[in-house]
Amino acid sequence: MNARSLRVGGLTKRFQLPSGDILAVDGVTFEVAEAEFFTMLGPSGCGKTTTLRMIAGLESPTSGTIVFAGQDYTRVDARHRNIGMVFQSYALFPHLPIFENVAYGLRVRGMAADDIQKRVTRILDLLGLGGLAERHPGGLSGGQQQRVSIARALVYEPGMLLLDEPLANLDAKLRVQMREEIRRIQRELGIMSLYVTHDQEEAMSVSDRIAVFNLGKLRQVGRAEEVYSTPATPFVADFIGKANFLEASPLGEGRFRLTNGTTVKPRLALGLPADEADVAGFDTVVMLRPERLRIDTAGGKVPCRILRRQFLGGIIRYSVEAEGAKLALTVDAPRDIAGTGEGAQAFLDFEERDAIAYASGR
């Protein structure tokens, strides 16, 4: 990490409510590099937005530190942080024309009028808003309003850009288009960006790194490939992509027995004690991605019954009940296999290196 990085250490936020305290953010620690696109991902109420708002200075942390470019930001007023923020609701000033909305941060900084003119025009052009300067926000489409909101956050060249679910109010097609555009602009300006979303596909498609949150805690940070292929916890595995869990009991030496008796040796075993002697008696699960499972009528590791078969074009999705496992599994197969209609008996098969075992904690 370099000098202009953001370091968040032990960040905690406790909300005091009449109904009791809520630990919204619980000891979150991470670092973001200069020019990095960093996404905070998680279900609603996981603490990602609160973390973002503490970095913005809109909430004050209960404890922990926020250091940006070597300077302690923890108690600095939001307006002195030189941060650009894009809100889910865009938060455009409805009484000001687009030009004035974008120029706002520059006027506050007391910049000369012709410099403002130049900068605003440049950023509006960058976002393809050239002809809209005189219009009011009310007359713009959702996508255009979002661009204005981004322009307003970038025009004063902030140290970092924060985006709080910026695409949530757009329709599906526009969402894909806008996220590519946000990524393009972010690369072009080389600005550190912190992006909050609950959409894992969105997170994986644009981010340099993803931070997965759950119940106020940061569960895993990594590149999309890392997080997908080696999820740190069953929650992360389930949240990023689809995951199947088979109950298993540990046998030691990295081996696990499934409920139907089959023994497997997964690539990794996470959350288990390092000492082999303590492993026995732990409840564990073996996680498998749907596309790593194969259905075979001749034979395989786990016998199963096919409950549902959906033809989805590129893939065929099976819901199966593994005998003994009593779990609904999803299998994504590239092509149809004879004798695998609904109700048919078949076998599940997989490579041991595609499986990861977790202490299930259930």
Add this chain to the structure above:
Amino acid sequence: MTAIALHPGAERRSFDWIPILVGVLTMATTLVFLVYPLVCAIGGAFVPSGEPLALENLTLGNFERFLTSTSYKRAFWNSLVVGLTATSLATLLALPLAYAVARVDIPFRRAIVALAVLPLISPPFIGAYSWIILLGRNGLITRLVAHVFDVQLPSIYGPFGVITALALGYFPYVFLIVQGALAASDPYVEEAARMMGASRWRILRTITFPSVVPAIAAGMLIVFIKALGDFGVPSILGGEYQVLPTLIYFQIHGFFNLNAAAAIAMVNVALTVGALGVLAWVNRRRTFATITGVARASRRATGSGAKLAAGSYVAVVLLIALLPQITVVVSSFVERWSGNRIPLIWGFGNFARVLTNLNQPVINSLILGGTATLVCVVFGTVTAYYVSRKRFFGRWALDLTIMLPFVLPGLVVGVAYLVGFNDGWIVLTGTATILVLAYFTRRAAYIFRSVQAAVGQIDGKLEEASTLCGANWATTMRRIVVPLIAPAILAGAILVFATLLGEISVTILLFSAKWKTISIAIYEYVISDELHNASAMGTVAIVMTLVLVLGASRLVGRSMSEMFRSWG
């Protein structure tokens, strides 16, 4: 890329003292100008006249008269009778009107709703004396009937006149609230009932009516409270028929017996609180929320028979309700009305006389109303903003300030101010300040509600966005918040000012010779039977309020009726 130099060195977050200041200010204002005089008045009610407030002086003597004195007993029952009958009459007038406007496809519906607000804007006592012009001993209709049919009409003075004038003056509250509820109710519910085979009458009885019962109750409560606290109408039309407010006035004006007045005021308030309790009970028994927020308007009947019937009813009710205002304006142009049916000499003489000899009341009203409006704007805006945006510890004080004046009739506030500020720590009686402060306590809620609604419409993220752009609190207020709520502030201010022009129930107790207002001038003209002068002055007041309120509604893009509806 180079960051623009913003603030050299990161500055510490400064202590947020504004919410505390607002809290302290709100509490101090409430304590000094509302709680203190009220406590004084309550204390005074338990002390014999002329005695200081002390433990050994405590007595129930002032209340005893409600058991012993005939005039007290009469006034109490009269108040109850007037309040209940005026409320019932107003409701009977308003419900068909509300249904006709909301559910029958009659023409000019917007205009009808706007016209129905007029009686609320011009003070009801202006309507009261126009009934004298029409139906008094020498009234236009009285004489016409006497001439044509040789029949002497019964006197307008007494309960009949008071109840009629109050009902016609306040029925729009029921109308506006119920019409709003009927127009907004989910049409699918009624359609579902029809699909199940219910007849139109059955739907009205079992679906439509129960769904607007809370609205009806709310409207009736407002009428009841207003009728119970009204001073102008019974004092002009009551004659010998006394109600609690006129009894209070009598005790103060006749004997300057503040302690007796305070006791009567407490009884008056007790009746109001009782009515509030009934409303709460009605609403608790019928707790159903509107399940959907359907954008679709409710269905309106389009049959020509229904349209004709509804249209005629609406026309007749509106004509009767607006007759007082029309009469006042017409009679203000009459210079002499000697002898027969038709006024003989028309002209601007009344205006010339009133405005040249007595322009002082107009100036006084402008000064007092204007100052009070300004105070309301500052207090109402700041508190409304902070209630919507921040938590601060003076909440209860604020709720009190907003709710209490609604429950307290003007005359009661007047009594409290007389008792509280006549001697002791703060002496204000006879000054302009006491009027301004009394107006302020009675009207701050209007600005508060108007601004609170406006702030509620603004996404709080706007202010956060402004802060992140680097703006300080003052800049955010000046460039973002104030421009966005300005129309609401202005509209509230205009409504406060307009309604203060006709304010009489507080003014009548607190004014001094130097600070006579338009409403007092009109009242004195009426009492001394100079009706044409009163009409000229009344026309000035009606036209001023009308222009102001129309301006306000244009400003916020909301109709007058919506503004009045939101007061309930």
